[in-house]
Amino acid sequence: MSHIASSLVDGILTLTLDRPEKLNAFTPQMNNELADAFDAASEDDDVRVIVVTGRGRAFCAGADISGGGDSFGGQSGEMFGGEGGPRAAGRFVESIFRCKKPSIAAINGPAVGVGLTMTLPMDIRLAADDAKLGFVFTRRGLAPEAAAAWFLPKLVGLPHALRWCLTGEMFGAAEALAAGLVSASHPKDELLAHACELARVIADNTAPVATAVTRALLWRGELLDDPGLLLEIDGGINAELSAGPDVAEGVSAFFEKRHAQFPGRASVDMPAVYPWWT
Template sequence: MAYETILYEIEGPVLTVTLNRPEKLNAYTAVMGAELADAFHRADADDDVRVVIVTGAGRGFCAGADISGGAGAFDAQAEGSVAFAAPGQARQAGGGFVEAIFNCRKPSIAAINGAAAGVGATLTLPMDIRLAAETAKIGFVFARRGLVPEAGSAWFLPRLVGLPQALRWCLTGAMVGPDEAHAAGLVAEVTPLDELMARARALALEIAENTAPVSIALARQMLWRFSGEPDPWGLLKVDGPLSLQLGAGADVREGVGAFLEKRPPRFPGKVSTDMPPGYPWWEKA
């Protein structure tokens, strides 16, 4: 796919996806949603990509849906609509990028460099780590537009910040600063704008240089999928067999050997060929 609204740049083990409509503060369109989904599918299939960073070009991250077409912007029947799907149809662009990010076997980092409103905020929620510049503002503004939280955000947001905070942000629809987002746990760190990408890349390299790709792919799915369970019994049925399977494998031998020899690990496992038989356990269930 030739991209119109994003940039796809690989440097070493890190892929940087840049939302690239700076003249519109990277406002979301259906094309952007499809391209973002395609980028994550590509990253998932590319063993050379270990971590994905998503940021915005210019002074904004993503100012929400592009409503420059007027009041019909969210009408699925209107020309130029940014709606995720027409009435009665399955979600396409919105469901597409949420599923692609959530199911990607590579961890992702959102580097929020400016305003992230509406879908600009919710598209970061399936990502694993969010960093924010001191200039960033984040808002779940849907009720102020007559909409409901979309892109799965009513599921993701309470898991990240708790139900009371999610309710407050969604019911007021207010934009909040990076310090409030950090205090609530939505963003992991707040940095000066000119240090944001360097910090995101340093974090990405810490993951890429020290961890096993297969372990990371499994760990992020275990954490996401079991965090809301009322007890650990379902997880124990999954992590026990996975631990036995991995324990007899080459990655564990390399990880232990590297630790004992005090050298960087060189994990041989690849997500394209070496995922254990129990994965994906949720489909088999």
């Protein structure tokens, strides 16, 4: 990988957007590297949680427009898929969304355009308290991409999504926190430590299989038309899980007042119904 850096320590995979001289501006190469990293992590049982941050003073300044007016590929539309088609441009979004491992965005500085929409399919977002954020697409003659029109209203509601996207205005971490886009803000030099501390809570205390299932239930549950359908799904999942070794270990650890050592692996031990949405 040349546009992101990767480090795995004690179950926490840190992916760092690594073009500091360009404020970590997004490229098709970064798209593919992020997608590959999330796809690999999804099936790697050594990875429990993924933390994504940026090197230097920015998280991601948006698409790399150093080429001027032709930066988005002109008629070829390279930034939006080129010969691979529009969906190829959002490959990283689908990889993040489908991943079995929870992900945390540590937004350490400016996050603009795709630099912000890339965090929407991640599960938790933290921001530096001086970070500036913006869905600036209409100010560049573009529409929101990376499936932002699906994710953003679900996270903050339609009124916030409309105002931010229609005006294209930048806003600060405090406004993002008040709207629920980020769950906490911290001084920049403490941000990554807080993100890793949160990742550590997940990695040390939860069952990999149950965590992967929970993530999928929460993201996909509201797509069902009737809660009765979800009752069938989550009831069947829990019936299967309760007969397995993870629940036995979790209950034993609770009574013995110790940390559980869950044997289940998300790579091979997912419930039979998973992925139910297919």
